[in-house]
Amino acid sequence: MHDGSGRLIVQGLSKSFGPVNAVQDLNFTVRPGSVTGFLGPNGSGKTTTLRMLLGLVTPTAGTATINGLPFHQLPNPATVVGAVLDAQSFHPGRTARQHLRCYAAAMNVPDAQVDRALELVGLSAAAKRKAGAFSLGMRQRLALATALLGDPQVLVLDEPANGLDPEGIAWLRNFLKAFAASGRTVLMSSHFLREIEHTVDQLVIISRGRCVFDGHLDQLRAAQRSRAFVQAADPSKLVDKLQEAGYGIEYLQDGRIAVTGADSRAVADLALEAGIALYGMQDERIGLEQLFFQLTNGQYTSVQQHGAQWPAPDGQGFGGNA
Ligand SMILES: Nc1ncnc2c1ncn2[C@@H]1O[C@H](COP(=O)(O)OP(=O)(O)OP(=O)(O)O)[C@@H](O)[C@H]1O
Numbered sequence: 157m158h159d160g161s162g163r164l165i166v167q168g169l170s171k172s173f174g175p176v177n178a179v180q181d182l183n184f185t186v187r188p189g190s191v192t193g194f195l196g197p198n199g200s201g202k203t204t205t206l207r208m209l210l211g212l213v214t215p216t217a218g219t220a221t222i223n224g225l226p227f228h229q230l231p232n233p234a235t236v237v238g239a240v241l242d243a244q245s246f247h248p249g250r251t252a253r254q255h256l257r258c259y260a261a262a263m264n265v266p267d268a269q270v271d272r273a274l275e276l277v278g279l280s281a282a283a284k285r286k287a288g289a290f291s292l293g294m295r296q297r298l299a300l301a302t303a304l305l306g307d308p309q310v311l312v313l314d315e316p317a318n319g320l321d322p323e324g325i326a327w328l329r330n331f332l333k334a335f336a337a338s339g340r341t342v343l344m345s346s347h348f349l350r351e352i353e354h355t356v357d358q359l360v361i362i363s364r365g366r367c368v369f370d371g372h373l374d375q376l377r378a379a380q381r382s383r384a385f386v387q388a389a390d391p392s393k394l395v396d397k398l399q400e401a402g403y404g405i406e407y408l409q410d411g412r413i414a415v416t417g418a419d420s421r422a423v424a425d426l427a428l429e430a431g432i433a434l435y436g437m438q439d440e441r442i443g444l445e446q447l448f449f450q451l452t453n454g455q456y457t458s459v460q461q462h463g464a465q466w467p468a469p470d471g472q473g474f475g476g477n478a
Contacts, residue, residue: 161223162188162309162341164209168218170365171204178204180365181218186343186358188309191336193356193373194345197452201365202345203241206314209343210239222310234263237310238303244295248288252279252298255287256305265305273301278327293324300331310341317344317351329355349448363452379447383440384420387412389433397430398423412436 164186171179179201186192196202207213209220211227222230222237230236246255256270274280277297282290287298296316303311311332317325332355336342346352359376361369369376388394391413395405404416415423420437427434442450 162339163224164220164222164310164312164341164343165224166205166209166218166220169205169208169215169220170217171201171208171213172216178365179208179215179362182362182365182367184360184367184370186341186360188341189336189339190357191332191342191344191355192358192360193352194343194360194362195349195352195448196345196347196362198347200347200362200452202347202362203314204365205362206239206241206312206343206345209312210237210241212241232306234265234306234308236306236308237312238306238308239312239314240296240299240303240316241314242299246287246290246295246298249286251284251286252290252301253283255298256301259302260305263306269305269307273304276304277301277331292319293321296320296324296328308340311335311343313342313344315345315347317346317348317355325351349445353444361448361451368451376444376447382417382419382442384415384418384423385412385436385438385440386415386420386423386427386434387436388427389435393430394427394432397426397432401426 166182166184169179169182170177182201182205194202194205204213205220208215209222209227219226227233227237250258252274253270256273257267259265260267260270271280271283274283277300279294279297279301282294287295290298296319300313300316303313317328320328332342332344336357344352344356353373357373359369359371359373360367385408386394391407391411395407395413398405398413398415398418403418406414406416408414420439424434424437
């Protein structure tokens with residue numbers, strides 16, 4: 157049974173593998189009713205964190221809880237959390253339905269859930285086909301169906317969009333948004349900002365095992381700075397005026413002034429008022445992707461949609477948030 161919270165709480169979580177500090181003092185909360193992206197370059201510690209959350213790796217320090225409990229203390233965990241860590245782990249000779257029946261039996265979930273899960277992921281027509289012949293996109297869907305068997309409150313997905321074509325990504329986006337809109341929780345990892353940009357509301361970004369951003373995607377967007385580069389006849393007078401107006405200033409080596417938080421129009425208006433001639437102007441906008449580059453300190457990586465519906469936990473209708 158769902159206890160109605162669906163919260164994932166990571167506190168002071170660390171994991172070292174010998175000399176490798178894979179995860180270092182991570183703190184974040186994932187709330188129901190939203191899709192949270194867990195973003196970071198390759199090797200930044202995403203999988204290790206998800207594995208600690210799912211009780212598959214023991215933390216060196218700290219805790220990771222689901223509904224207030226470590227995974228291994230959850231009563232009937234399959235009904236609380238569904239996870240996909242590896243979309244390739246199928247017996248190639250089994251059909252999609254046979255694969256799901258094996259898991260349903262192991263989870264003590266009624267067989268009826270198998271056809272429901274196949275339907276939810278759009279695989280009903282492929283139920284009798286062997287998983288070994290599935291495309292990567294179909295494997296991702298079958299893995300997701302496996303995670304959905306227990307009708308869980310929380311979905312934890314490691315790189316679910318990996319290898320999907322644009323149509324598959326759009327399908328996944330609709331699906332996860334609808335799942336979250338019903339008051340459930342989604343945590344999905346990615347190393348590619350553009351791939352998940354239109355799917356997630358919240359973002360936790362990690363780099364080298366440490367959290368470098370935790371907040372709403374809009375907060376990240378707001379942090380995109382714009383700058384205007386300007387060459388003026390009287391630079392020091394213009395700088396005085398710009399500083400009076402509250403803009404950040406930087407002198408560039410080539411004699412231009414970089415004005416932070418302003419576009420060229422605002423600078424031109426101010427220069428005109430002050431009677432300062434301008435010889436050249438240029439705008440610069442730091443995009444989300446560049447910002448992600450900066451946040452992850454060059455440890456690179458980089459985030460895409462529709463509409464589905466999803467019943468709320470315990471069949472309470474749509475949009476119920478715990
Ligand atoms: N079992 C292990 N033994 C030793 N080192 C490990 C182990 N698992 C992970 N690591 C190391 O911990 C670091 C974090 O790896 P992790 O797989 O968690 O990163 P990731 O962000 O999921 O990367 P990717 O996007 O490439 O999957 C890496 O340096 C990795 O080599």
